[in-house]
Amino acid sequence: MPEETGVIEPKVGTMRIGGTLLGSFYAISSRLSSLQIFSIKEESDSLSIIRVESRDIQKKPFLFFIIKFFKDHMEIEYTIPMDASEKLRKLFVIKNVFSVLSLISDLYTPNLTEFFQYSDSTIDDVLNSLSQSYSTLFNNYDSLFNEYRELKRLNIELTSSNKNLTVQATQLSDENKELKERLKSLETYSDESLMVMVQEWIESHNNTIDVNEFSDTYKIIPPRVEQILNKMVSLGYIEVKG
Numbered sequence: 001m002p003e004e005t006g007v008i009e010p011k012v013g014t015m016r017i018g019g020t021l022l023g024s025f026y027a028i029s030s031r032l033s034s035l036q037i038f039s040i041k042e043e044s045d046s047l048s049i050i051r052v053e054s055r056d057i058q059k060k061p062f063l064f065f066i067i068k069f070f071k072d073h074m075e076i077e078y079t080i081p082m083d084a085s086e087k088l089r090k091l092f093v094i095k096n097v098f099s100v101l102s103l104i105s106d107l108y109t110p111n112l113t114e115f116f117q118y119s120d121s122t123i124d125d126v127l128n129s130l131s132q133s134y135s136t137l138f139n140n141y142d143s144l145f146n147e148y149r150e151l152k153r154l155n156i157e158l159t160s161s162n163k164n165l166t167v168q169a170t171q172l173s174d175e176n177k178e179l180k181e182r183l184k185s186l187e188t189y190s191d192e193s194l195m196v197m198v199q200e201w202i203e204s205h206n207n208t209i210d211v212n213e214f215s216d217t218y219k220i221i222p223p224r225v226e227q228i229l230n231k232m233v234s235l236g237y238i239e240v241k242g
Contacts, residue, residue, distance in 0.1 A: 010062060010079035013090060015118060018111030021071045022169040024176070028069065028107050032100070046070050049100060065093045067100060069108060087125045094119055095147055098154055105158075106172065109165050116155055123148055189220065194228045195237065202238065 025047040029040050032049060041048040046068055053063040065078035078093045080086050098119075101110060127148075189197070197218065202209050209229070215222045232238045 008082050010081045011086075013078050013080055013086065013093075015074075015076040015090075015093075017074045017076070017114045017118060019069065019072065019074045020109050020111075020169070021069065021107075022109060022165065022172055023104075023107035025069065028104050031104055031107065051096070065096065067097055074110060085129075087122065087129055091122050091126050091147075094122055095151065098151060102154070105161070105165065106168055109162070109169075112158055112162060115158075119151055119155065123151065191228060191231065194220075194224075195232055198225070198228060198232060199237065 025042055028047055029042055032038055033040060037051055039050040039052070041050065049067040049069070051065055052061045053065075054061075056062040061079075063079055063081060065076065068075040068077070074097075076093060076097060078089065080089045101108065198209065198214070201214055211222050211225050211229070214220070215225050229238070233240055
């Protein structure tokens with residue numbers, strides 16, 4: 001509780017921007033999972049990208065932002081410390097949203113009009129809040145102007161690539177259908193066929209089998225391989241050595 005720890009709870013800011021899912025939540029998760037600064041939570045209708053920047057004395061997230069992708073829009077939630085500038089905090093979050101979107105531009109695209117309006121409005125708010133009396137602030141936050149120029153450059157690039165993304169979305173949709181059909185055909189191996197494949201593998205690998213390697217080779221999910229191995233053991237086709 002704030003009364004017990006002396007910690008003043010931060011305020012929470014939110015944004016909602018239209019968007020279009022071009023690939024799949026699984027593809028986005030796979031692409032971003034290697035970035036250790038983010039945690040990823042996938043649900044049936046959304047995918048959340050979470051960055052916890054700091055925690056309070058009770059180890060609960062204190063400073064953080066969450067980018068939640070839906071099929072047709074994005075929701076962004078972020079905390080604002082009581083002693084921080086809301087405008088600078090919002091700009092920092094939007095900058096990170098840009099960074100994330102640049103990594104998945106072929107999988108998800110925001111509504112550019114809405115996104116540009118949010119970005120320009122936020123940048124204008126920050127710049128308008130600075131007066132001549134804040135010359136020290138100009139010197140200390142010179143990097144902010146570099147980020148501003150970078151955001152403008154990204155705006156131009158995103159606009160020029162919008163048409164290409166539309167074409168890519170169609171291509172990805174067709175590829176996705178083909179991959180689903182291929183996966184379906186691979187998952188329909190009969191038990192008998194799969195047992196023969198496992199037996200041949202074991203014979204050619206010194207009477208051993210690595211489930212993950214076998215799964216990757218034949219594009220079969222590991223639980224299916226484990227199921228058939230258990231069946232073969234129960235039928236006495238193979239033996240498990242201790």
